[in-house]
Amino acid sequence: MTLAPDLTQKLQDSFAKQSMMETFGASLSYLAHGNIEISAPILEICQQQHGFGHAALTFGIGDSAAGYAALSVMPLEAEVLTSEMKIHLLAPAKGDILLAKGRVIKPGRRLVIVESQVFAVENGVSTQVALMTGTMVPVTPK
């Protein structure tokens, strides 16, 4: 389901304020109701000791994709924070680009259960590198 223009704008504005995403070179690549994708190149400044993408990068875009998925099903004035998140790292983040697909498992007024799957794309071949499940909580902006 396509996202309403004002919700799309809200998510894009929020994303633009995250300097960490800019450092990662990440971008919001797909927005729909309950489904958000974020992609990022595996930059030389974001690697671990073997030259693969760092778990902080994988976690960071996976967590953000899940958070924005939660935000996409909530009222326009809402904001969310991650309360907890578990990540299974399934394969090295090896390749050119990482793609995180966040989705809502169970919406709710007090908490939203989310999932994220992160893929590494190398020479056009996509491999799942992470599976995440977590809990997002709505917060009232001050």
Added chain:
Amino acid sequence: MTLAPDLTQKLQDSFAKQSMMETFGASLSYLAHGNIEISAPILEICQQQHGFGHAALTFGIGDSAAGYAALSVMPLEAEVLTSEMKIHLLAPAKGDILLAKGRVIKPGRRLVIVESQVFAVENGVSTQVALMTGTMVPVTPK
């Protein structure tokens, strides 16, 4: 228990190869057998939309502290990878510096169970911002 000089050297060499840690401005601030600390300033390039430290930063240094804690109790030739990690975000990462304290919960030949606690220090006052538990697996370097 103090870490043997060759193990200390190994951890410092590995840490220096992680470009993500350099991007975070992070440093290995304490090394002992089964206990490793990593500290990092909350840089302007590592923030979320409200100006606090990004969860990717908190996760990144917490995960690394836990991983090096696991490495510190293993044979000199060993390497480890994070298999899974759960993070509870307890408070906003607000302040000047983040400090991650990783420790080994249960050592093992096939897997090492670890914990990490991350604190934000603001004007000398320390607040716990994250609690993490996870599984590290030894890998044979190629």
Added chain:
Amino acid sequence: MTLAPDLTQKLQDSFAKQSMMETFGASLSYLAHGNIEISAPILEICQQQHGFGHAALTFGIGDSAAGYAALSVMPLEAEVLTSEMKIHLLAPAKGDILLAKGRVIKPGRRLVIVESQVFAVENGVSTQVALMTGTMVPVTPK
């Protein structure tokens, strides 16, 4: 993929030795390579304070379904133990029967990443009550 007869026998023998499963009134209801299902009635002796199925029941059959899914992709002499498991409880376990569907996310020699989904069936309507992800480790029988 159908399970080989000797593997089927092995799983059934192991299941029969779990007195907890007998107490739950649980049974192995489906066996295939990497996919195992366990069903159990919500007995009066397995409830929580509001008369719904207890989380211990939901966790117990979900964990076992995941463990047997892992076992189904391993050599005949192998045994597995749960190392860690996270459960999201999505809805009350309300109804007549619980059905746990375990599957292998990522097989491996040293550890197997698994998922389990648990459903409550009430008057023929199925509702997902839990989502679990975890880590199974092979053990050498003594």
Added chain:
Amino acid sequence: MTLAPDLTQKLQDSFAKQSMMETFGASLSYLAHGNIEISAPILEICQQQHGFGHAALTFGIGDSAAGYAALSVMPLEAEVLTSEMKIHLLAPAKGDILLAKGRVIKPGRRLVIVESQVFAVENGVSTQVALMTGTMVPVTPK
């Protein structure tokens, strides 16, 4: 901090309504503000295939101890449900008695972060068999 008599009564009444706890032979063995202990024998009807306590038993009393710890810091009319829980199984549940110690990590109006440690006692020697962290949510009784 000792628990007020009406809160103590409330927890005992709730515990008594959980038929699963009676099946486990479990009892509330310690109650204080934010700290609750539950003990249970390892009954013959609650074992896994090697004759040790089943993970469902370990999870069940650990989860309940954490849930009652959360309830002990909330208003008298509150009730809680487990939203999610991660368990690390550190050693086989071998011995005569299991003891679960639940405590509140971070209280809150909308969610309470909790921890539980479960120990097996064999011939007077106590071994930690599980470490759990999770999220409890207040619910309004119908």
